[in-house]
Amino acid sequence: MIVQKFGGIAMQNHQNRQLVMQRIQQAINIHQKVLVVVSAMGRRGKPYATDTLLDLLPSTENSIETDLLSACGELISSSVLSSELKANGVSSTLLYGRNAGIITNDSYGNALIKKVDLSSIHLAFEDFQCIIVPGFQGVSESTNNFTTLGRGGSDLTAVVYGHYLKADMVEFYKDVPGIMTSNPLTNKDAQLIPFMNYEQLHEKIDEPVEIIQKRAATFAALHQVPLHIRSLYQDSKGTFVSI
Numbered sequence: 001m002i003v004q005k006f007g008g009i010a011m012q013n014h015q016n017r018q019l020v021m022q023r024i025q026q027a028i029n030i031h032q033k034v035l036v037v038v039s040a041m042g043r044r045g046k047p048y049a050t051d052t053l054l055d056l057l058p059s060t061e062n063s064i065e066t067d068l069l070s071a072c073g074e075l076i077s078s079s080v081l082s083s084e085l086k087a088n089g090v091s092s093t094l095l096y097g098r099n100a101g102i103i104t105n106d107s108y109g110n111a112l113i114k115k116v117d118l119s120s121i122h123l124a125f126e127d128f129q130c131i132i133v134p135g136f137q138g139v140s141e142s143t144n145n146f147t148t149l150g151r152g153g154s155d156l157t158a159v160v161y162g163h164y165l166k167a168d169m170v171e172f173y174k175d176v177p178g179i180m181t182s183n184p185l186t187n188k189d190a191q192l193i194p195f196m197n198y199e200q201l202h203e204k205i206d207e208p209v210e211i212i213q214k215r216a217a218t219f220a221a222l223h224q225v226p227l228h229i230r231s232l233y234q235d236s237k238g239t240f241v242s243i
Contacts, residue, residue: 001033001125003170005135005158008049010173010232011077012042019232020081021088023173028090028129031168035121037135037158038081040073048076050136062109064145067137071146074134074154082132092130095120097146102138102157104147111138111147113156116164133157152213159216162225169226169240172212177231178239179204179211193239201227201241 004027006020027034044051050073054060057069075096082094095101099120104111124131135154138147149156155172162170176184177192179201184190196204198221205214211229212220220227220241230238 001035001165001167002027002031003035003037003158003162003165003167005037005039005154005170005172006081006232007039007154007173008042008046009175011038011040011081012046014084016232017081017084020173021085021090023171023232024085024092024130025090027171032129033125034130035161035165035167036081036130036132037154037161038074038077038132039135039154041077041080048073062107064108067108067111067148068146070148071134071137074136078132078134085130085132090130091128092132093124093128094132095124096134098139098144100133100138102149102160103141104138104149106140106142106145106147108147110150111140113138113149113160114141116160118164121165133161150213150215152210152216155213155216156219159220159225159227163219163223167225169228170220171228171230173232174229175232177234177236178229179241183207192236194237195240195242197243198224198241 010016010020040050041048043049050070053069085092101117103115104113135157140147158170179193180190182190201217227241
């Protein structure tokens with residue numbers, strides 16, 4: 001099986017989600033089972049982006065209210081994608097909240113994962129080839145409230161599932177061909193890096209172009225989770241990250 005993660009740009013409109021569904025079907029054809037982690041749709045200014053939702057609150061200090069509202073963006077994305085997949089005849093279902101199995105402490109805004117319960121996921125895979133889960137969020141072990149895993153937390157969600165499900169790899173779909181030698185938006189001579197190890201990935205983390213959340217990269221290195229950073233729009237091979 002494989003884990004795929006699609007960010008806000010991939011989810012922001014129907015045209016891009018058509019490409020997302022193509023990538024999911026390709027993964028099913030090759031790996032039989034796929035768990036899909038999605039971010040909220042778009043970025044600040046888009047109606048369902050996390051920052052847009054948080055602008056509704058008088059205060060964005062981390063709290064039960066901010067985490068509940070923040071979680072809504074990914075819930076919307078996962079609901080829409082799951083419905084579109086079913087409409088296109090893809091064997092899929094949606095899991096969220098405690099059924100998604102990410103159990104955390106009570107640190108709103110930057111929760112720590114305490115355990116991962118895969119029982120509902122394994123059960124769902126008996127009947128479906130594709131499971132959609134909202135990224136960036138978990139459920140407090142003590143209160144059952146929604147919690148969030150810090151900015152970029154959907155990346156961590158994907159890598160954690162990749163480890164616990166023993167996935168062949170975790171694929172991250174971007175608007176660039178993969179990890180580049182420099183920013184391709186400002187340097188037309190930027191080259192794709194086809195392979196790198198976890199240490200080299202960490203060296204690229206703090207560059208202006210976001211590659212992957214630092215917590216996710218650290219977790220991947222600790223547990224040797226194979227990563228594949230690739231383009232949503234092109235069939236290029238992208239960048240593979242491993243030991």
